[in-house]
Amino acid sequence: MSKISDRIFFRNHCLCPRWLCFTFDNGLRRLIQNPERIVGPYLREGDVVLDVGPGIGYFTIPMAKKVGAAGRVIAADIQQSMLDGIDKRAARDGVRDRIELHLSSPDTIYTGEKVDFILAFWMVHEVPDSRRLLSQLHSGLKDGGRFLLVEPKVHVSRKKFRSLLSEAAQAGFALVESPPVALSYSALFDIHVLKGKRE
Secondary structure, eight states: OHHHHHHHTTOSSOOOOGGGGGGTSSHHHHHHSOHHHHHGGGOOTTOEEEEESOTTTTTHHHHHHHHOTTOEEEEEESOHHHHHHHHHHHHHTTOGGGEEEEEOOSSOSOOSSOEEEEEEESOGGGOSOHHHHHHHHHHHEEEEEEEEEEEETTTSOHHHHHHHHHHHHHHTEEEEEOOOOTTEEEEEEEEOEETTEEO
16 A cells, blocks of 8 residues: 555655746745744844755745845755756845855765754655765754754655654754644754764
């Protein structure tokens, strides 16, 4: 039965194509998944944020507005077409100077400066090696930073999400809470710090 449901709900490792993004970025979605409500509580003015697999900027642009002129959002994606979409939309919304576009490689999402907050929204299920990704994200988060992982229920089974939580713990993340996000499984993590060192 699980194989049948995997086929019905396209539970596999495939990238969301650029042409499909309009279905994820529209006014109707904002009624169900409002970016400000979902990520706003975790952002402060001046924060440096990493948006992993940002699509065409559904969360990137609202986060850039939230962190203010002193902050920055790094949008990291392996598809240049997605980054091009963010570039145009951010310029239109007047926040292009707060967004750094980073073209990732399939094996390395981002290895730059450490950040205050990481968002991985509806994208980890597209990654063939989630363990490697989570380890990289752990390395990129500042002590005291937060990581919000959100996966779609239609593509990700409960069992698979539990497996991701286990992998996140193995990478060094500590589960803080599971904030409600419509149509999704979610987990907010931080990093334990003991005597100035990460556990």
